[in-house]
Amino acid sequence: MLIPHPLLGLRDAQEFTYLGDASLMARPDPDQPDAEAAFADYVFLRDNPAGVHRELWFHEQGDRSWLVVTRNTVTHEILGAELATDVARRGA
Amino acid sequence: MTRIQGGLIDRNRPLSFRFDGRSYSGFEGDTLASALLANGVRLVGRSFKYHRPRGIFSAGSEEPNALVELREGARREPNTRATVVELYDGLVADSQNRIGSLEHDLLSVNDLFAPFFAAGFYYKTFMWPRAFWEKLYEPAIRRAAGLGSLSMLADPDAYDRGFQHPDLLVIGGGAAGLMAALTTGRAGASVLLADEDCRLGGRLLAEGGVIDDTPAADWVAGVVAELENLPNVRILTRTTVFGAYDHGVYGAVERVSDHLPEPGRKVRQTLWRISARHAILATGATERHIPFGDNDRPGIMLAGAMRAYVNRWAVTPQARAEDPVAIFTNNDDGHRTALALAARGVPLAGVIDTRSGVSSLGEYRTFAGATVTGTKGRKGLSAIELRHGGTSEWLNCGALGVSGGWNPNVHLASHHRGRPLWSDEKLAFVPDDNGPQGLLVAGAARGEGSTAEALADGARVALTALEALGISGTAPAIPVASEEPSAIEAFWHVPAKGRAWVDFQNDVTVKDIKLAHQENMRPVEHLKRWTTLGMATDQGKTANVTALAVMAELTGKTIPETGTTIFRPPYTPVSMGVLGGGDTGQRFRPRRLTPTHPWAEAQGAVFVEVGPWMRAQYFPRAGETHWRQTVDREARAVRASVGVCDVTTLGKIDVQGPDAGEFLNRIYANLMGTLKPGKVRYGLMLREDGIAYDDGTCACLAEGHYVVTTTTANAGLVYQRMEFARQCLWPELDVTLISTTDAWAQIAVAGPKSRELLSRIVDGFDMSNDAFPFMGCAELTVCGGLRARLFRISFSGELAYEIAVPARYGNALMERLMDTGKDLDVTAYGTEALGVLRIEKGHATANEINGQTTATMLGMDRMVSRKKDSIGAIMSRREGLSGDARRLVGFVPVDAGEPVVAGSHLVAPGDPVDMAHDQGWITSACYSPHVGSSIGLGYLVNGDSRLGQEFIAANPLEGQSVRVKAVSAHFVDPEGERLRD
Amino acid sequence: MTDLTPITALGDSVPRVHTAGGYTLRENADLALASLAVARGVAAPAPFGLGLPDAGGLAVGEGGRSAFWTAPDQWMIAAEGMAETDFAASLLAEVPGGRVTEQTDGWTAFEIASEDAAQIESLLERLVNLPAAATAPGRATRTGLEHMSVFVLRRTDSHVTIIGMRTLAASLWHALETAVDRLGGTQ
Incomplete structure (x- = not known):
């Protein structure tokens, strides 16, 4: 697999480690009254789509950036990748 | 001897070799197979199940039969295809899968019991009694049914790996591949041309035709010379592209020195990982055969292989030059072999053509509308029975070439599960456009099989690839090749009373397919597993499509309705050594050495592996x-x-920035942002699910500058999680992380x-x-x-x-x-x-913080600050975790002479040792010179209120049971006065 | 000056050198390193007059100093022959208030010189899975090499610096030595 790093271009997936669903970036608000339930969902529940999936990859043997990679889990086609911190700043 | 004139061998370089202990000679340019044929050796092995005598069936990497053990000692390699072994001086090979000599294999008795070895034999026969499987059945089967044997010695050779990033990978250097490389190379693309053979040319070397009025081999040499002069083109011969992976990544093995007696200073093989923007699959086609009764005798081979042997290697297929050769075909290509043989003076018994109304293309006899129905010759073919016009007759012959048409080598195009399409016109599976992204198929690999078609197709597909690459190219002049008749009529097998082999390597016959059909193992994937069809090391290259056709006939469905098998890497067998890489033993993986390693070595320290680290364990x-x-x-x-x-080895992470304190507050469960310069604080990190994760100290060197210490094992992971928090969770915090462990x-x-x-x-x-x-x-x-x-x-x-x-x-x-x-x-x-x-001090490490334990269990629940949010804080308060009654305490044996064993589970004295009565477990144990006995740490239900009570520490695996007493986890200085002194 | 005697990353008193068929592999124990980071969006400073490069870049300045990009808003600043000095302090003096981390002994630098570009390139294709553009002269890239994390600095056509973690120096040296021996033909 090759991952299109937004700053460094196509890099072999062996340079990266995988974390999982990009929804892990949406950490619940700990001050809400239902925080425990929200955290339980956040920690334990994931969608497992056959198709387009946004997921987190860490460029461990590279620039140490976390990327949000959009990948089709059926075809392995990679539709895009951006710096996770840019995504986080947008609040997406 | 059946060597004839001509061929692409160097007669000035004679080579000697041994097969089964006998000495023979050949020439540079020979394969082991061609050299054996030249010496009149036809019997080269025994079949997998029935130990039937077998000979050379093909002239390439698809060979199912001629498997030998190559070389001696530690370099002995079983199941090596004689058809792809380049001859070198002093080569030693032995036949395999026999007991006793090849001529008188004792296990050929298996052939008499053939009815017992039918499809599904293993599943049916060795069901009972169950206990016999491991001790009797399996060892016996492994000895009898098998291939070559391993040397059981360590591999003495070195292997290498490398990476290529061409614009275009051209797989196969035959007519189509050469034209593709030439077209794209001239256009300036960076091109990697890989071919499994030792020289480029593919089938052109075997056909001996004429291209642009020059012999094909000379035309090839001209193209190769031009390619070699293009700096943007790289040629790898002896290189098999064995797999297509995601996003244009291909795996290839270059056999750097398999053609030499020993690698010497070189590596044996190199594994190439090729990342190509586009690729052209020009892997040609493999001929298929037509099963008929007793079709597995030595001397029966693919007709196209005969053509290759006479043209490229100048050997004829029969044992004695005067023996006539026959051809059995359903297509014009079989007649081309007859012509090639006739042109080299080989006597022809005739061409048996299943088609009615066809006539000879040259001076030989054609039996139209005829089939071969039987053969004779115990260790080599002596006669064939043919049936035509309602009568049967025996025809003496020393070799029989069989041609059932050609199957495009679509394998790599299907490695991403894309299935090929059936073409009724070509009577073959051709690639659909569902192959790996960026892979185009050219030439015979997509059914454009004649020389003229392949040359034109290679150039045409190359222009498509250039366009996709955004490189402008020019259509080359297409070289002129002679016309090659290729008409074919479907004919899949000759009904036979006896056995008609489909898959030679796994001894699968038409009858086995019929049995699978009767037993309802009809879907292709079931057929494959029930009969083991196509599951040998050749993966059924010469068998699968024919088997499908037979099954289609039995079910009354069409071939495409019956299905295709799925192709998976590797295309041909790949040695484990090259996949594993060269470094073994101590060099197996990188080792991290501490800064005092030379000193510790000089002290005679005993070292222990701790992850990648080598640490001094003790200093005797x-x-x-x-x-x-x-x-x-x-x-x-x-x-x-x-x-x-x-x-x-403890991880050290430098944390700087105006928000560093706030950032650490969110990383650690306890307050860290209040730490003042010049101070250190113990810190506990949780996972987001509330489980304890890692602990260590955090030092504040200056305002906004901290050093976080992690455990050795989690150094990389903690850094990764902190970067996740910084980049993904709280990008608004201005903080920088640098790992400074080393x-x-x-x-x-x-x-x-x-x-x-x-x-x-x-x-x-x-x-x-x-x-x-x-x-x-x-x-x-x-x-x-x-x-x-x-x-x-x-x-x-x-x-x-x-x-x-x-x-x-x-x-x-x-x-x-x-x-x-x-x-x-x-x-x-x-x-x-x-x-x-x-342990004496009662400090937790990975044994206690093992991914299943909580701050509460560690007695650190008050450390999880409620004044702020941090990773894991919310979830650590859920009832299941905060309500856990187990606590970390210490243990001593009641009898000071007894050991405390880590992993032991605790039960109250008198209670049964089972999980229902489990009170906890021992996490760490050692002998404590300070206490004067063995001691342990462990989790105990309500441990903090049960100090002084006795328990049984049970280790049922070892039959151990020790009376222990719960004590404070702090065996040393419980008040902590010493460290503050 | 301290009276302690340092050792090289390979554990010797003098840096190791190995030659094979046109390749020279040399341990560079004198290279000082310090990382420099700035807050997001802050203009990159120019310590020692170095123009800090963009992703994948290597900038070479005066007095044996160079800089290469390591991550967004992060660079490594290198200085030849300065390993025995407190280079982090010198760098901090250039960028007061900057986020500087001493890195000299976090890494080991192995210099590989060859007769020509082709030799370096055939070596690199055995070592790292990077396209030619990422290892062209003037480029610096972090990647994996035999499961180790390294920076590949292509200084010139015929000179590349491989910077790896100091505690892995022996394994990295072995990997590089094996590769140059295979290509240089002395093995």
Whole structure:
């Protein structure tokens, strides 16, 4: 697999480690009254789509950036990748 | 001898070789198969199940039959296809899968029991009694049904790996591949051309035709010369592209020195990982055969292979030059073989053509509308039975070429599960456009099989690839090749009373397919597993499509309705050695050495692998005969005077920025942002699910500048999680993280005399308890101006420090400490004593923080601050975790002579030893020289209120059962006075 | 000056050198390193007059100093022959208030010189899975090499610096030595 790093271009997936669903970036608000339930969902529940999936990859043997990679889990086609911190700043 | 004139062999370079102990000779350019044929050797092996005599069936990598053990000793390689082994001087090969000699294989008795070995035989026969499987059936089957044997010696050769990033990968250097490489190479694309053969040309070398009025081999040489002169084109011969992976990544093995007696200074093979923007699959086609009764005798081979042997290797297929050769075909290509044989003076018995109304293309006899129905010849073909016009007759012949048409080599196009399409016109599976992204198929690999078609198609597909690459190219002049008749009529097998083999390597016959059909194993994937069709090392290259056709006939469906098998990498067998890479043993993986490693080695330390690290486990001294003596001495020295230990392996992360304190507050469960410069604090990290994750210290070097220490094992992971928090969770915090584990050599100096020892090396730094109290840190200089960091922290419970200096000075600092502290009885200690000291003090490590335990269990629930949010804080309060009643306590044996064993489970005395009565478990244990007995740490239900109670520590696996007493986890200085002193 | 005697990353008193068929592999124990980071969006400073490069870039300045990009808003600043000095302090003096981390002994630098570009390139294709553009002269890239994390600095056509973690120096040296021996033909 090759991952299109937004700053460094196509890099072999062996340079990266995988974390999982990009929804892990949406950490619940700990001050809400239902925080425990929200955290339980956040920690334990994931969608497992056959198709387009946004997921987190860490460029461990590279620039140490976390990327949000959009990948089709059926075809392995990679539709895009951006710096996770840019995504986080947008609040997406 | 059946060597004829011509061919692409070098008669000036004769080579000698041995097969089954007998000496033969061949020439440079021969394969082992061509050389054996040239010497009249037809019987080369025994079949997998029935031990039937077998000969050479093909002239390429698809060979199912001619498998040999190549070389001797540690380099012996079983199941090597004689058809792709390049002959070298002194080559040694042996036939395999036999007991006794090849001529008189004792296991050929299996052939008599053939009815018992039908499809599904293993599943049906060895069901009962169950106990017989491991001891009787399996060993017997493995001995009888098998291939070659391993040398059982370590592989002496080196292997290499490499990476290529061409614009275009051209797989196969035949007519289509050469034209593709030429077209794209001339256009300036970076091109990698790979071919499994030792020379480029593919089938052109076997056909002996004429291209642009020159012999094909000369035309090939001209193209190769041009390609070699293009700096943007790279040619890898002896290189098999074995797999297509995601995003244009291909795996290939280059056999660098398999054609040499020994690799010498070279590697044996190189594994290439090729990332190509586009690829052209020009892998040609493989001929298929037509099953008929007793079609597996030596001397029966693919007709196209015969053509290759006479044209390229100048050998004829029969044992004696005067023996006539026959051809059995359903297509014009079989007649082309007859013409090629006739042109080289080989006597022809005739062409048996299943099609009615066809006539000869040359001076030979054609039996139209005829089939071959039987054969004779125990260890080599002597006669064939043919049936035509309602009558049968026997025809003497020394070899029979069989042609059932050609199957495009679509394998790599299907490696991403894309299935090929059936073409009724070509009577073959051709690639659909559902192959790997960026892969185009050209030439015979997509059914454009004649020389003229392949040349034109290679150029055409190359232009498509150039367009996709955004490179402008020019259509080349298409070389002129002669017309090649290729008409074909479907004919899949000759009905036979006896056995008609479909898959030679796994001994699968038409009858087996019929049986699978009867037993309802009809879907292709079931057929395959029930009969083992196509599951041998050749993966059924010459068998699968024919088997499908037979099954289609039985079910009354069409071939495409019946299905295709799925192709998976590797295309041909790949040695484990090249996949594993060259480094073995100590070089198997990278090793991290601590800064004091040379010193520890000089002390005779015993090392232990801790993840990638090599750490000193203990330092034996003269006279110590057991490791426990050494470890007890080291641990006692720390309690009595002073010990030193390299703790560089602990992870160190530099945290800087105005928001560093707030960031650490969110990373650690406890408050960290309030830490003042010059201070160190113990910190606990949780996982987001509330489970305890890692612990260590955090030092504040200056306002907005901290150093986080992690455990050795989690150093990389904690850094990764902190980067996740920084980049993904809280990008608004202005903080920078840098891993600096390797930059500093860190040495623990522990024991009541540690202050005195360190005062001897610091440069005017006030070491007094008031000036530098417990949990203090400072940047200072030591040993006359060397910058250092000093932390007053303790893992052992004694007065202790950790001192860090730039890593290059770590070794010298250790020597200095040992030298300076001689009068203080300074003692080096290793990880074993480190473990004893921390168990005595009741400090948790990975045994206690093991991914299943909580802050509450560790007795640290109050550390999880409610004044702020942090990772895991919310979830740690859920009932399941906060309500856990197990607590970390200490254990001593009731009888001081008994051991406490880590992993033992705790039950109340008198209770049965089962999970229903489980009260907890022992996490860590050691012999404590301080206590004078074995001690342990462990989790115990309501442990903090049960100190003094007795339990049984049970280890049912070992039949151990020890009475233990729960005690405080702090065996040493429970009030913590020593470390504050 | 301290009276302690340092050792090289390979554990010797003098840096190791190995030659094979046109390749020279040399341990560079004198290279000082310090990382420099700035807050997001802050203009990159110019310590020692170095123009800090963009992703994948290597900038070479005066007095044996160079800088290469390591991560967004992060660079490594290198100085030849300065390993025995407190280079982090010198760098901090250039960028007061900057986030500087001493890195000299976090790494080990192995210099590989060859007769020509082709030799370096055939070596690199055995070592790292990077396209030619990422290892062209003037480029610096972090990647994996035999499961180790390294920076590949292509200084010139015929000179590349491989910077790896100091504690892995022996394994990295073995990997590089094996590769140059295979290509240089002395093995």
